[in-house]
Amino acid sequence: MDPVEDLRGYIDWLRKRNEIVEVGEPLSPELEIPSLLRKVMYSGGPALLLTNIKDFDGWRVAGNLFTSLRILREALSVNKLEEIGERLIPSAFFQPPSSTIQKVKAAGELMRLSKYLPSFVSKGSFEENVIEAAKNPLDKIPFFRTWPKDGGRYATFPMVITRDPESGIVNMGVYRVMILDGKRGVVHWQVHKRGALAQSHALEKGMEEIPVAISLGSDPGTMLAAVSPIPYPIDKTLFAGVIRGRGVELVELPNGAPAISNAEVVIEGRVRLKELVNEGPFGDHWGYYDKPTEKYPLLLVDRVYLRDEPIYYGSVTGAPPLEDAVMGKAVERIFKPIINTLLPEVVEINYPPEGVFQGLLIVSIKKRFPGHAKKVMSALWGLGQSSLTKIIIVVDHDVDPNDIGKVIWAVSSNVNPQRDLVVIEGSHSDALDPANIAHSYGGKLGIDATRKLPEENLGKEWPELVEEDPTIAQKVAQLLQKLMEGRGGIDRFKE
Ligand SMILES: Cc1cc2nc3c(=O)[nH]c(=O)nc-3n(C[C@H](O)[C@H](O)[C@H](O)COP(=O)(O)O)c2cc1C
Incomplete structure (x- = not known):
């Protein structure tokens, strides 16, 4: 069966791959099934097919079908979304x-x-x-x-x-x-x-x-x-x-x-x-x-x-990340080439799942001119539903937006609040954003966390990034491998 034929074809396809679990306990669609779906999603569990629906004989209920990007990618028969x-x-x-x-x-x-x-x-x-x-x-x-x-x-x-x-x-x-x-x-x-x-x-x-x-x-x-x-x-x-x-x-x-x-x-x-x-x-x-x-x-x-x-x-909502976060990530991946066509300077994008899609976007760019980061923010705030994004952080091409530690480093070290924040007071906004000041009306924050060009920095050159001597780095890398043999990494910040 073609996995994308219809809902039941998809469920059969998941079943054959052991990616869906049947639940026969009687459960109500009022609060009980949603609670189970959320808990399973938070616990890293599979898709569910519920076969005993209280007060709804003859029905089955499917949930958490957007279980992971991998499953979705395989169901859509592509190598990359x-x-x-x-x-x-x-x-x-x-x-x-x-x-x-x-x-x-x-x-x-x-x-x-x-x-x-x-x-x-x-x-x-x-x-x-x-x-x-x-x-x-x-x-x-x-x-x-x-x-x-x-x-x-x-x-x-x-x-x-x-x-x-x-x-x-x-x-x-x-x-x-x-x-x-x-x-x-x-x-x-x-x-x-x-x-x-x-x-x-x-x-x-x-x-x-x-x-x-x-x-x-x-x-x-x-x-x-x-x-x-x-x-x-x-x-x-x-x-x-x-x-x-x-x-x-x-x-x-x-x-x-x-x-x-x-x-x-x-x-x-x-x-x-x-x-x-x-x-x-x-x-x-x-x-x-x-x-x-x-x-x-x-x-x-x-x-x-x-x-x-x-x-x-039915899909269920609640504090992220739930099933809709997987859908959001899939949409991000599918739209990445389209964003690249409109904004070729964009290297990578990340809507972190906990950012509720419309809350936070981190984007890395190949910066070429003064004000480039703000140009990208403006473009994204003018583009379809990406215009609903509340906070946009722009980093340089060598910072992976998915590496949140690196992003924090870039924000902490490259941002001068007087110069690098864009605050739009009063702008259209995701209708559900709890911080809105009126219906579908809130504000925007842009953070330019790129390294600044002299024109953006009172004519001063940005400090040089430290870099290892390549010969020594290679020699030490071999030594490191030997030292680490059979050892896991230490979690240094765990008390
Ligand atoms: C589970 C789920 C529920 C959604 N509920 C709503 C909703 O109630 N109202 C709404 O405007 N958008 C909702 N959305 C988002 C829209 O489906 C999304 O913005 C979509 O692009 C809208 O289609 P359109 O751009 O053709 O209008 C929801 C998304 C998901 C994943």
Whole structure:
């Protein structure tokens, strides 16, 4: 079975590799399953398939499916996740073809992009059963309550699909949905996301509602695409094809919204754009309950489609690093080649998992001119969802952003606070950031931890980095090897 075929194909693939554990104890989706998923994730445990869901006979629940980057990379059949981003930037873009053969090769390379295009099919696997709104279908799905003070049950990984009312382009984002009752919910698309942009476009056109197809549970590539920050107006389902390595299949619902054909469950409904209702509280990925009750638009459900013996996939949030941190890292790796195309001076990037993705970015650059670090900060703060990053630390090319000790050394030794900090007081910000001063509004901090050029340092040369004499270094290295034979390293800072 192709590991990226659908959710159950992925689960079978994990099972064959002993990467998923079945849990038969009866557990409730209200607090119990989320608690187990979090604890397993914090303990370095595997993906889980829960087969005995309290009050939801006939369902299975899958969790922690984004177990590790390695598993995800293998499931997506690539040697490095960066290869996925590279698919979008064929080498032909950078090598002007000079011979006819090269021209033909370049055209072939561009043609290959077409295999990632989405296509419509007449029937989806989710269409095996239909529950109409009158029968309160949302009551029949084992949505999680993830934290005791959450405002209700939530769909925590719904792929919310809309068509932009202006261009018809397909949006697909994971925006949690708070369940109000059997046929109503609240869609938490934050103001900076494409769902909210579609809402603005629709309101400009005088529309009262937009049709949605909320797809639950799919293959890992499609699910990763739904959380990926693809700028409008690139079709989000095209990007799903890029991640999967082949086009995604869609089904047009009666309401006109496209659904993912291999989904386990699809909720067909309408988002009522002017009916804003309180959303939250919800214990989110910053490890806090959101500031209670921002207003978001109402979802009216018309019907729910589901496969026989459906599997519900839910993600859980809490203080990092949880499953969403793995997704964030995967997105970082996939987007690294794209960032490099826009900012070739960038050597490496690291969104540390504990930095909640939007909290902290460390980036190393090959510095060439005075003010270069601040140029890179400005560019990243102007670029799609990387603009939501609160704190950016820029280091020189020889400091690995993943080596936090080295980063601390660079910050400590190279930063003069008067000169090297950029503070933006009042800026758009991740809607959930607990430090925001108003809704989606906070500030930014940039730390230029690069070595300074004379122009940046009152004309003075930066001190020279110490370096060993190469002959002596080689001789001592051999001696060191002998001395260390059979010894582990000492943890010097442990009392
Ligand atoms: C588990 C999980 C839950 C998320 N919940 C939300 C949410 O409730 N609202 C939101 O705007 N973004 C949420 N996100 C982030 C978006 O999915 C992400 O920013 C994505 O790029 C949005 O798609 P868009 O750029 O097409 O709008 C969540 C991400 C994950 C991994």
